Amino acid sequence: MRSATRVFRSNVARQFSTTTRLQAPSGLKINSGRLWESLHETCEWGAAHRYGENPRETGMARLSLTDDDAHVRRWFATEVQKLGCVLSVDRMGNMFARQARRLNSSAPMIAMGSHLDTQPRGGRYDGILGVIAALEVLRTMRENGFQTKYDVGVVNWTNEEGARFPKSMCSSGVWAGAIPIKKAWDLRDIHDPTVTLRSELERHGYLGEIDCSSDPASGFPLGAHFELHIEQGPILEQTGRSIGIVQGAQGYRWLTINVLGKDAHTGTTPFSARQDPVLAASRMIATSHDIAQRHDALASTGIIKVPSNASTNTVASEVTFTLDIRHPKDSVVHAVQEECLQSFATIASQDGRGVSFNWTLDTDSPAVKFDQNCVASIQTAADQLVGPDRSMLMTSGAGHDSVYTSKHCPTAMIFVPCRDGVSHHPTEYCSPEDCALGTQALLEAVVHYDRFHAGGQ
Amino acid sequence: MRSATRVFRSNVARQFSTTTRLQAPSGLKINSGRLWESLHETCEWGAAHRYGENPRETGMARLSLTDDDAHVRRWFATEVQKLGCVLSVDRMGNMFARQARRLNSSAPMIAMGSHLDTQPRGGRYDGILGVIAALEVLRTMRENGFQTKYDVGVVNWTNEEGARFPKSMCSSGVWAGAIPIKKAWDLRDIHDPTVTLRSELERHGYLGEIDCSSDPASGFPLGAHFELHIEQGPILEQTGRSIGIVQGAQGYRWLTINVLGKDAHTGTTPFSARQDPVLAASRMIATSHDIAQRHDALASTGIIKVPSNASTNTVASEVTFTLDIRHPKDSVVHAVQEECLQSFATIASQDGRGVSFNWTLDTDSPAVKFDQNCVASIQTAADQLVGPDRSMLMTSGAGHDSVYTSKHCPTAMIFVPCRDGVSHHPTEYCSPEDCALGTQALLEAVVHYDRFHAGGQ
Known part of the structure; x- marks a missing residue:
């Protein structure tokens, strides 16, 4: 896999060098302390499987649409509203927070998305990092009065893990038209068959009004989808790299x-x-x-x-x-x-x-190839932040919401290392430095994409 | 395995030729119809897992000390008492039926034993044939006024399968001093841990008075133990033989x-x-x-x-x-x-x-070697009934109650073929002819042993 990605690397670099390599970074700097605190404070909802003495040395058991998941959803709604976002919830409980920007364009927003649900014996970073990092990007832009051209926002996708209602990437799949909503609604709690995904959406007030769809008329289309995620494998760590530029999925x-x-x-x-x-x-x-x-x-x-x-x-x-x-x-x-x-x-x-x-x-x-412009924006960000020796082009081994969003909007992902490649396990860990670097890369990639590729440019 | 047994065959034959080959058979003939009817009538207690249209085309689920097992135990007690047997039950529920014979000797009886319990998806022959055949031998002797020298009898060993209370050959093991009775009593029903083997013995009235032991002072010693059993493997069928003379266990x-x-x-x-x-x-x-x-x-x-x-x-x-x-x-x-x-x-x-x-x-x-005199008696019976081409010396691949009895009394086993070598399965089958032949061999072996080897002769 690695030798193949190296070949790709030089091709992509050559292809985009004229448009990307010369661009200046945003000049913004995310607040790594705030990022870290938000991530771990919200992990109090669903913390489980202690493995060390530090209060934060636990894994997570925040299964989709449990009371803990509802708590973190309400927290997320409050935080994005504090940032002036408009929050929309669709019929699958997917949460779309949209921040209006300079052009006040009606074009679909540039989204940063991932998921707040976890495996029953999961960790604190898989999915969670992507959402909290996106929030940090919005916070940083807002406190600096930084204006992108197009609206930007955050998506929290429902039931990505498929651990409670057994269908992975469930609600991005419905959004992309790949999974019928009736089938998704009828998924039963694996431990309590009297409970369905739909009954839990209703119980928590997350059966939203808008269609779960990318259709501009009835749903919530996206202009692009960037997802920061832990690698869930050992390659970045073993090769001493900090940023994976994910160009597709196996x-x-x-x-x-x-x-x-x-x-x-x-x-x-x-x-x-x-x-x-x-x-x-x-x-x-x-x-x-x-x-x-x-x-x-x-x-x-x-x-x-x-x-x-x-x-x-x-x-x-x-x-x-x-x-x-x-x-x-x-x-x-x-x-x-x-x-x-x-x-x-x-x-x-x-x-x-x-x-x-x-x-x-x-x-x-089937294998998925992400959008070349999105990949190029991430590559530019990575080059600016760590240089080519500490980043690499990769192919995702796991499924992600981005695999589904890529069917209906330009999409790419950023990977950061996780200790020993471990994920779906309580000891899953991504260092504060790598979390911050990934978040900064996410910000720069969105800014770059907004400047050069959004709105049909 | 087969080539090894052939070598043994000629040695044993040579060794016992002077004492065994010249002996006449008993002159008795077991009632094969009665044997077959008794076997299948009693299988109505515990019949399960139908596989064909004939009412008797079912397997068995007569786990030890269930209500069905208690039914067949009461039937067994009635039948042996009709034959004038004295029935003794020990502290493990092992049932010893003893028929007084010519010498009225106080020497331990020559026993024919096996078990009436089955696997949860078991058949109608494993264990059951050995007990019903032994009963048929007693019936045949009694209706013909045939007198052995020494007392003969039948043993029904409790929980041989170890399928409900997880210890195979459980009560012959206690009898032989190999399993502590406390440990056996405390075995829990694998599906209901509130039920123990001892509590079920008490519930059905089978926690007997005498010690579960071969000690003549407190228990129930045996003079010999012959066990007729289906082979549970394909060797007899594949080699066209009807009787296996079992000289030990793997x-x-x-x-x-x-x-x-x-x-x-x-x-x-x-x-x-x-x-x-x-x-x-x-x-x-x-x-x-x-x-x-x-x-x-x-x-x-x-x-x-x-x-x-x-x-x-x-x-x-x-x-x-x-x-x-x-x-x-x-x-x-x-x-x-x-x-x-x-x-x-x-x-x-x-x-x-x-x-x-x-x-x-x-x-x-460890491997077990059965008693040479018992083996010789079975060999004589086999030679008389089917000749050397349709019998063979074998080593048992499975465990049996006889493995434990062999530690405290002369023991050997008779195998009869089972269809396709299948056992521990509802479709387990032994033909009426093979059941009858095995039972006749059991009778002849007991008669031969009584004549030439019992009582220390």
Whole structure:
């Protein structure tokens, strides 16, 4: 992945050098202390999973549309209104805060967005940093009387994690027209099926009036979408870089493989008479890893399950496992899937009397390429702030709201390092310096985009 | 396994030829229709998991000391008392039915024993056949006025399956002094921890008066123990044989291996930065199979588990899997274990940043050799009934109550084929002919043992 991004780097740099490299920075400086305090003060709603003695050494459990999430939403609404923003809430509870600017243009605002919900054992930075950083950008602009041409604003996307209502990037997906709103509304709390996403929107007063859509007539279109996010991987840290310029997202496919054998007594059934799905699945998982490695792709099994009545002395009747295949190129994702399935068929016919298997494609998320102008604006900001040696072009390995917004407005993302690449874990950590640097880059990228690319320029 | 048993066969045959080959059979003939009817009538208590249209095409769910098990126990008590047996129940609910015979000897009875409890998705033959066949032997002897020298009888051992109260061969184990009675009594119902084995014994009136022990002073010693059982494997069927002369039981060791990795995002964490326990466990399971195969032993993984919060797009934090290693020789079991653990250590250090693992030895059941006189009596019966081409010496792959009785009285087992080697499954099946043949062999073996080996002769 890294060598590929290096090649891209020089191309993009060459392409945009005339328009971007000569531009001066904004002259603004975000308030890193205020950023840090706001981030951690708001994490009191949902703090969980203490791992150290410092009061802030906890993870987060702020699942979407819980009481804690409602608290931080109300705080966010108050803060953006203090900044003179107009707050709109759509039918999925997505919150759009818009600050009017110099041209008083009716053009869609330049948005900075992410999400305030977390995983049940999540950390303090994934999503949260993106929203609080965006707020800090607005605060900095306002206190300095800094005027962009076009309106700017912040979006808090509902249920990005999909941890409580099981659909990731749920409400940016509805906004982008990729997920039907009825389906999203009907998602049930994974622990309490009497509760739906819609019933929780209603309970907290977040079933807004406007359509969840990018349609200018009925919804809330965006002029651009910039998202600051922790990398959730180790590459920036391992290469000593501070800013990732994210030019797109990997394609990925999620498969579930069901291997069918036959339960048999482990003490009395010779290998030759067995149909052992655990053995076959083990060989399949090992093989999928080897195949992915040959393609410089990723293949991962996160879940493997035998029936609940499985026992030590019984060959299991069946095994189910997941396979997550990723690569920046869709063609490689497809090739890895194809090779894996061929290899699985061979493995199924080996050992004893063989096994059978079937598979389903649960998710197919093609690779996404972000907007070149947005990427160029971030690159300019990164060059100004840390120079080319401490930034790099990257492809996002994970899904983000930006993947959906990119379908309907120019979009790009900024990555900052997180310690040991850890995320979705209580110990997830991004240093105050990296949080501040990412926020400053977000500000500069928005300012640059406003100057050179917004409003159709 | 088969080639080894063939070698043994000729040795045993030679050894016992002078005492056994010349003996006449009993002249009795068991009533195969009555046997079949009794078996299936009693299976109405606990019938479950229908797989065909015939009313008897079901499996069984007669877990130990449930109401269904209590029903069949009361039926058993009535039937043996009709035959003039004295019924004794010990402190573990083991039921000993004793029929007085010609010598009116106070020597311990020659027992035929097995168990009436089943797995939750079990069949109609495992254990049940051994008890109903023993009853049929007593019925046949009594209606023909046939007199053995020594007292004979039937034992119904409590909770052999260990499916409800999780300890296999539980009450023969207490009887043999291998399991402390307190530990057995305190076993909790796996679905309802408020219920113990002892509380269920009390509820049904099966907490008997006599000690659960082979001690002649306080318990119920046995003069011998013969057990008819389905093979639970495919060897008899595949080799066209009807009777297995079981000369012992394989040694086995059960290990639990816990592989510790680190949860990480599958989309953002390169292979080189991972500690992936699912991948490592998969390689370990595949390797254990290969190692066992080289030793002509068995190694099986029945259970593999990831944490309940595992997800498709997260490298799991840990994996637990079981390893069941078996061979007729303890030295081979140990060698396979040793090679597996060495190989696991190598695998743990491979792939990304490696994983760590630890293991526990949960069960260590050394190989058991049954009593030569008992084996010889069964061999004589088999020779008389089907001849040497349709019988074979075998080693039991599974555990049985006979493994425990063999520690305190002369013991051997008779195996009959089961369709496709299937057991612990609703479709488990033994034909009426094989049930009858096994029962006749049981009768002849007891008669032979009584004539030539019982009472210290």
